Structures are given as structure tokens and as C-alpha cells.
Amino acid sequence: MGKKFTDYCPPGSIFLERVREKIGKLYGSFGYEPVEPSVFLDYEDLYFKDKNNSFKVVDYDGRVLTLRTEYTLSTAEMAARINDEGRDFIKFYYFGKVFRYITENAGDYREFHQIGIENIMGKDDPFADIEVIALAVETLLELGFKNFTVDMGEVNFFKGITFDYGFDEESSEILCKLIDKKDYIGIENFLGDKNIKNSVIDDFRKITRLYGKGEVLKKAKGYAKNETSKKSLERLSFIYEKLKSMGYEKYISLDLGMLKHIDYYTGIIFTGYIEGLGYPVLSGGRYDSLFLKYNRNLYAVGFAAGLERILEKAGSFGEGFKVYIGYDEEGFKKAFNFTRYINDKIYFQSFPEKPEDSIKRAKKLGAEKVYYFRGDEIFFL
Amino acid sequence: MITIALPKGRLAQETADFFEKCGLLNIKMEEDSRKLIFIDEVNNLRIILVKPFDVPTYVEYGAADMGVVGKDVIMEKNVNIFEILDMGIGRCFLALAGVKGKKEDFIRKKDKVIATKYPEVTREYFEKINHQSLKVIRLNGSVELAPLLGLADGIVDVVETGRTLKENGLEVYEKLFDISARLIINRASLKMKKDLINDIVGRIERGLEIEGAICPKS
Numbered sequence: 001m002g003k004k005f006t007d008y009c010p011p012g013s014i015f016l017e018r019v020r021e022k023i024g025k026l027y028g029s030f031g032y033e034p035v036e037p038s039v040f041l042d043y044e045d046l047y048f049k050d051k052n053n054s055f056k057v058v059d060y061d062g063r064v065l066t067l068r069t070e071y072t073l074s075t076a077e078m079a080a081r082i083n084d085e086g087r088d089f090i091k092f093y094y095f096g097k098v099f100r101y102i103t104e105n106a107g108d109y110r111e112f113h114q115i116g117i118e119n120i121m122g123k124d125d126p127f128a129d130i131e132v133i134a135l136a137v138e139t140l141l142e143l144g145f146k147n148f149t150v151d152m153g154e155v156n157f158f159k160g161i162t163f164d165y166g167f168d169e170e171s172s173e174i175l176c177k178l179i180d181k182k183d184y185i186g187i188e189n190f191l192g193d194k195n196i197k198n199s200v201i202d203d204f205r206k207i208t209r210l211y212g213k214g215e216v217l218k219k220a221k222g223y224a225k226n227e228t229s230k231k232s233l234e235r236l237s238f239i240y241e242k243l244k245s246m247g248y249e250k251y252i253s254l255d256l257g258m259l260k261h262i263d264y265y266t267g268i269i270f271t272g273y274i275e276g277l278g279y280p281v282l283s284g285g286r287y288d289s290l291f292l293k294y295n296r297n298l299y300a301v302g303f304a305a306g307l308e309r310i311l312e313k314a315g316s317f318g319e320g321f322k323v324y325i326g327y328d329e330e331g332f333k334k335a336f337n338f339t340r341y342i343n344d345k346i347y348f349q350s351f352p353e354k355p356e357d358s359i360k361r362a363k364k365l366g367a368e369k370v371y372y373f374r375g376d377e378i379f380f381l
Numbered sequence: 382m383i384t385i386a387l388p389k390g391r392l393a394q395e396t397a398d399f400f401e402k403c404g405l406l407n408i409k410m411e412e413d414s415r416k417l418i419f420i421d422e423v424n425n426l427r428i429i430l431v432k433p434f435d436v437p438t439y440v441e442y443g444a445a446d447m448g449v450v451g452k453d454v455i456m457e458k459n460v461n462i463f464e465i466l467d468m469g470i471g472r473c474f475l476a477l478a479g480v481k482g483k484k485e486d487f488i489r490k491k492d493k494v495i496a497t498k499y500p501e502v503t504r505e506y507f508e509k510i511n512h513q514s515l516k517v518i519r520l521n522g523s524v525e526l527a528p529l530l531g532l533a534d535g536i537v538d539v540v541e542t543g544r545t546l547k548e549n550g551l552e553v554y555e556k557l558f559d560i561s562a563r564l565i566i567n568r569a570s571l572k573m574k575k576d577l578i579n580d581i582v583g584r585i586e587r588g589l590e591i592e593g594a595i596c597p598k599s
Contacts (some may be wrong), residue, residue, distance in 0.1 A: 105440040105461050151572050181564075182463040208465075212575060253572055273569040278443015279461070280569065 006111060013312065014319045016113060019307060020095050022142045023115050026348045027093040027135065031116050035092045037074035039099075040065045045073065047264065055099050067099040070304060071116055072287070076322065079120045080294050085236065088122030088298060104295075105281035109169050115139070116304035124288060124299040126235050129268045130242050134302050136272060136282055137243075137251045139305060144315055150251060153258030154236045155265050155285075157220065160208070160228030173263075174203035175204065175290070180259040182208040211255035214240065220256050232267070264289070272305070274313055321347045324367040326358030331373030338371065338378070355381060382425050383570075383577050386445035388454075390431035392471045392562055396449045397428070399470065403588035405581060425577075437462060437565065446570035446578065451596035453539055457499045458502045463566040465582060469589060471562035475502065477555040478546055480528050484554045487535055496520050496527035497537040506537075506557055525549040 008016060024034065043056060043064035050073075054066035071094045079090045085098060094113045103110055117135060119128050133150060140148050158179065162172045171194070178186045186204050191201045203223055210223075211218050217237045224230045236254070243252055258269060258285075269285030286305025291298035322344035327335035329352045339346055347365055349358065355372045359381055362370045370381040387393040393410070400406035408421045410428065419428040421566050431439055436450035437460040455464060477495075479487050487493070496518045497503045507515050518533055525545060527533040536551075539560060546552060564585065571578055 104459065106438075106443075147573070149572050182465050182571075185467040185563075186464065211572070255572070255577075273572050275573055278441065278567045278569050287479075348454060 006109070006308075011316055011319055013124060015311060015314065015316070016307065017132070018319075019115065019143065023093060023095065025137065026138055026142055027091075027117055030091070030131065030135065032091040032093040033079055035075055035094055036066070036096065037071065037078060039067055039097070041068055041074060042066075049261065049264075052366060053100050053102050055101050069100050070098055071096070071114060072118065072290070072302065075118045076120075076290050076294070076300070079118070079300075080291070080296060083296060083298060087315065090120040090237070090298075091117070091141075092120070093117045105279070107277075107306075107309055109306070110310050112309075113307040114300060114304045114308060118302040119299060120154065120291075120298050120300045122284075122297060122299070124267075126239055128299075129235075129239050129286060132284065132303060133239070133243060133252070133268075133270060134248065136270065136284065136303050136305075137248050139282070140251075140272060140274065143310060145274050145313075148251060148273060148281075149253045150270050150272045151253045151255050151258065152231045152236065152240070152270040153255050154268055155259065155262040156232035156267060157224065157229050157236070157256050157260055158262065159370060160226045160230075160232065161203075161207075161223065163224050163228065165196070169177075176259045176262055179204065179208055179257050182257060184208060203305060208257045210257055211253070213249075213253060214244070216254040216256060236268065268301070270303070274305075274310070277309060277313050279309065281305055307357070321345050321362075321365040321367040322369060323347070323363065324362035324370045325373070326353055326359060326361075326370065327352075327373035328352050328357065328375070330375040331377075335371075335373040338373070344369075355379065382427055383443045383447065383574065383581060384427040384429060386429050386431050386436045386439045386448035388436050388448075388450050389430045390415045390433070392449065392451070393430055395470050395511045397469070399588060399592075401586075402541060402592075405584050412469065431480035440565050440567050443567045443569055446567050446574060447581070448565045449562050450565060451539070451560050451562055452558070452592075453502070455501065455563060455565065455576050456502050456558070459501070461568060463571055464563050465566055465587060466564040466589070468562040468564055468585075471560070471594070473539050473541040475499065475537060475557040475560055476540045477535055477537055477557060478525075478540065478551050478553050481550050481552040484552070485509070489552060490534055492516065493535065494518065494522055494533045495535050495537055498522070498524060499537055501529075502558075503537045508561070525551055 039162055043066050044068060046054060049071045054069050057065045059065050075092050082090055098114050099109060099111055119132050121128055136150050174190060178190060187204050188201055210220050220233055224233045264287055265285040266287035266288040271280045272282035274281050282303055282305035286301040288299045291300060323342055323346045325335050325346060326349045339348055347367055358370055360374050371380040387396050396414060397406060397410045406421055406426060407423050408419055410419050417430050429445060431451055433454050436448040437455060437458045439445040440448040440462050441460040449468055453475055492514045494516045495503055498520060500517045500519045504518050511544060520527060524536045524538045527536055540546060540553060566578060
């Protein structure tokens with residue numbers, strides 16, 4: 001681990017507090033409840049993509065534990081237990097640290113805060129997708145951002161098309177990465193070697209251009225020739241139009257060439273970008289296959305946002321001390337009881353001092369109002 | 382305002398000239414100038430000149446919205462960006478090279494040592510063809526010296542005409558990959574500045590079509 005660890009002092013730590021309050025209110029008003037899973041997970045339970053990137057701890061009995069790289073796996077386990085007790089409509093939100101061993105890309109942190117929601121239901125319904133994406137937009141609005149986009153894609157659009165052409169798993173994976181990178185010529189070179197018709201190669205290249213606003217849905221129809229692709233496009237259109245009707249058009253966009261982790265996601269996927277930051281601040285999607293693994297009739301959609309990245313661009317929440325309370329020995333008791341009558345941010349001095357010192361220290365903190373308690377008297381300085 | 386990162390050197394000038402032909406750029410970038418930032422107020426463009434291996438870094442962080450850089454650099458650095466076009470310029474190839482006439486010795490040698498500016502690409506390539514044991518030494522330039530001084534048995538480097546190799550008594554043992562300059566775009570910029578970027582990419586594409594019609598690919 002690097003010699004530098006990230007510590008949070010005010011105002012950064014205060015920002016985190018405020019975020020916690022805001023999301024508690026926002027998600028709480030839709031029935032999401034906070035969860036605090038253990039920071040540890042069994043190494044064996046991790047998805048392959050997370051195994052290499054996790055901090056590993058060897059327990060006293062030789063078992064390998066890891067620090068969580070994300071929340072979804074642990075919250076899924078908690079949901080499964082609740083499901084055991086008979087409930088199949090579960091809404092969680094979380095706020096806490098995750099840990100990643102490798103930081104090779106821009107914006108990567110080894111230790112950072114994630115906030116997120118998991119919407120886990122007994123059926124797969126596009127309305128849940130809509131709710132979750134709307135909450136992603138509302139999250140960014142709550143955090144003070146005005147210029148941003150939640151960019152949406154659908155993995156089954158691509159899966160349907162590759163199925164039609166009978167690509168094997170390995171080729172699908174490679175093609176997927178090329179399309180996700182919008183590597184026009186890479187696609188041409190890869191498929192050219194495989195004796196595939198030029199018109200088909202052209203189709204795959206054109207998928208990399210299927211990004212933008214609503215017009216993308218019309219353009220994409222021409223490529224959705226099989227049932228899977230058609231259905232996925234209908235679903236995506238339904239979601240997009242609903243969000244548009246809710247007034248979110250300015251904050252959403254589409255990219256059918258978005259294909260990250262398509263073996264994990266089973267439907268809609270989305271990524272949030274804020275103005276001025278070159279890498280995403282949030283990402284999520286539908287991941288029904290996770291509960292299939294647990295043999296359960298549960299369907300899930302959710303997202304996570306990285307607060308450190310958001311902090312890079314967030315304005316301050318304008319917190320400074322407004323009131324300073326000082327006292328002499330006799331005034332301590334009255335001073336102590338006085339704090340409950342003040343709503344502003346208070347600094348209560350921890351030892352008796354002269355009034356001049358109270359004024360000096362208040363100035364250092366930027367507190368404009370100074371109350372001084374001498375015996376039974378209050379002075380406003 | 383769109384910021385484009387160009388790699389210092391000949392490719393920067395070639396790209397700037399091409400941009401001018403496409404109607405994208407309207408300023409003079411003097412070759413001998415020490416300036417690193419050029420602003421084109423008319424076209425709302427900012428060009429920055431950086432070291433080739435830094436172009437993907439600026440683009441990945443979003444400090445530059447777009448960049449032009451060789452495929453060799455993109456292959457070496459695993460960055461999260463869109464690689465949207467082949468610019469068709471800066472054509473060369475990555476090759477395995479070594480002392481002239483010693484190719485057979487090189488093939489037979491166990492525990493090969495290869496010096497290169499591209500350790501990741503080199504390792505991945507040799508892993509694919511299952512070499513027994515390979516040591517890679519990272520160098521930052523004048524890689525041709527390595528086999529001459531016995532630092533390495535061979536090198537992996539970019540070759541254009543082959544003149545540098547020839548003049549230093551080396552020869553190409555094996556051609557690995559064709560290289561050309563690519564247009565790369567920051568992921569957030571493509572979505573957040575879509576119209577501006579699509580306009581630029583459109584002009585470049587039309588420029589490439591015209592160029593392709595006049596001088597077909599060699």
C-alpha cells in the first residue's frame with residue numbers, strides 16, 4: 001500500500017456527513033433502508049473480476065478474507081436472508097468505504113466511499129429500472145450538480161445480435177470490448193479475419209455510433225432483427241420515454257454501444273458523468289443473474305456512486321463556525337446550557353479564558369458572533 | 382472549447398496540417414516554437430503538445446477531450462478511452478529486432494533479454510507464443526543501443542523505414558504489429574460535449590475520405 005493514506009478533515013469530512021444526511025432523506029422517502037454489511041468477504045465468494053483487485057487478509061485458520069471492493073455482493077446476501085423470512089420486495093441503500101488493490105486508471109482510488117441503492121423485487125419490472133435511474137439523477141441534483149448526464153444502454157441489444165451471428169463466448173467478449181471502446185477499425189480487423197460479410201461488419205461498427213438522445217432509439221430499430229434485441233429496445237424506449245415525461249430529458253442520454261461487464265448485467269446499464277470530470281461518478285444496472293446464483297426468485301437493479309470523484313468537483317457545503325462561546329470559571333455552567341438555544345454551528349471553548357482570548361480565537365475560526373459568560377452575565381462581543 | 386492533445390514531434394505537425402485541410406484549425410503552429418498550448422479562438426479549439434506516452438493520460442483524465450497518438454502507445458498503456466478513428470498517418474510497425482545476422486542465435490537462446498519502450502506489449506506478445514523465459518528491460522529511448530552494448534539480446538521498437546536499425550547494425554527479426562495514429566476521445570467528453578465532438582470527428586472523417594480518394598492506402 002502506498003505510504004499516503006487518505007484522511008478526511010473538515011470540510012471534506014463535513015461534506016461526507018452532509019451527503020449521508022441528504023441520501024438518507026432522498027432514498028428514505030422511497031422506502032430504502034440503510035444497511036451496514038461487514039467489510040469482510042470470503043475470497044471464494046467473489047466474482048472473478050473482483051478477485052485480483054481485492055485486499056486479502058489471511059485469517060488465523062488459514063481462510064482468505066477480503067475487504068469489500070463494492071457493496072452489491074454483501075447486500076445481496078443480506079437480501080437473501082430477508083427473503084428467507086418471506087419478503088420479496090427489498091430496498092437497501094448504503095454509505096461506506098470500499099477497497100481496491102490496484103489503481104491503474106484515471107480516477108481510481110484504493111480506499112473510497114461509495115453510496116448506492118439496491119432495488120430487489122420478486123419480479124423483473126421496468127418501473128423499478130425507472131425508479132432507480134430517476135434516483136440516480138436526483139442524487140446528482142441533490143449533490144448540487146446541474147450539468148451532468150446519466151448515460152443508458154441495454155446489454156441484451158448486443159447479446160441478441162451476437163447470438164444471431166453465432167459468435168462463441170471468447171469472440172463475443174473480444175467484440176464486446178472493441179465495441180465498448182468504439183474501436184471502429186479494431187472491429188473491422190477482428191471480424192475481417194473471421195470471414196464475415198462486410199455488411200455485418202458495418203453493422204457492428206455502426207453500433208458504436210448509436211449514442212445520443214432519443215433519436216438513437218429510432219436508428220437502433222434497424223439493427224434489432226431478433227426477438228431479444230427487439231424486446232430490449234422496446235424496454236429501453238419505454239424507460240427513456242417515461243423518464244423524459246418526468247422532466248428528466250436534460251439529464252439522460254443513450255449509448256447502445258455501452259457494454260461493460262455484460263456477463264454480470266442482465267438488462268439496463270447506465271453510467272453517470274458530471275461536467276468537468278473525465279471519468280464516471282456513478283454506474284449501475286440490472287443484475288438479475290446474481291440471485292439466480294442463490295437460486296432465488298429475486299430480481300435486482302441498482303447503482304453505486306463514488307464520493308471521492310464527486311468531491312473532486314463538488315462545491316463546498318459552506319460550513320464554517322458561526323458562533324463562539326467563551327466563559328470564565330463561574331460562567332461555565334450557564335455557557336454549557338446555552339448551546340441548546342442556538343441553531344448555528346457553534347464552537348464551545350473547552351476551558352475558561354479571558355474575553356480578549358475568546359475574541360482572538362473566534363476570529364481564527366471565522367466565527368462572527370461571540371458570546372461570553374462571566375458568572376451569571378452574558379456578553380455579546 | 383475542445384482541447385486536443387497532440388504528440389510532440391512530426392506527428393503533431395502532420396496532424397495540424399491535416400486538421401487545417403479539414404477546415405478544423407486556423408492557426409500556425411511553428412515547428413521551432415517552444416509553446417505547448419495553441420489556441421484557435423475562431424474554431425474554439427485548444428491544441429496542447431505533450432510527449433507521445435502522455436497523450437492517453439491527458440485524454441483519460443479529461444484534461445484533453447481528444448488526442449491523436451500512435452496505436453503502439455495505446456497498446457502499451459491500458460487506458461479507458463474511446464479509440465474512434467484510424468487517422469491513417471504516422472504509419473510504421475512494431476518489430477522485434479536485433480544485431481544483423483544473429484537472428485538464428487537469438488531464436489535458439491534460452492532466457493532471452495529484450496529491451497524496449499513497450500514492456501507490456503512485449504510481454505503479452507511473447508506470452509502468447511509461449512516463450513520459455515523472457516526478461517524485459519524498460520528503456521525510454523535509443524533502444525537500438527541495448528543489443529550493441531550487450532544489455533539485451535533483442536529489442537521491440539517502432540520501425541518506419543528501417544534506416545535507424547540499418548545504420549546501427551541491426552535488422553528486423555520479426556514484424557509484430559502494424560501501427561498508425563489513432564483519434565482517441567475522453568469517455569465523459571463524448572457524452573457531455575457530443576455535438577462539438579461529433580462535428581470535429583465528422584470533419585476528420587470527410588477529410589480522410591477525400592484523402593483516401595486522392596492517395597489510396599499504400
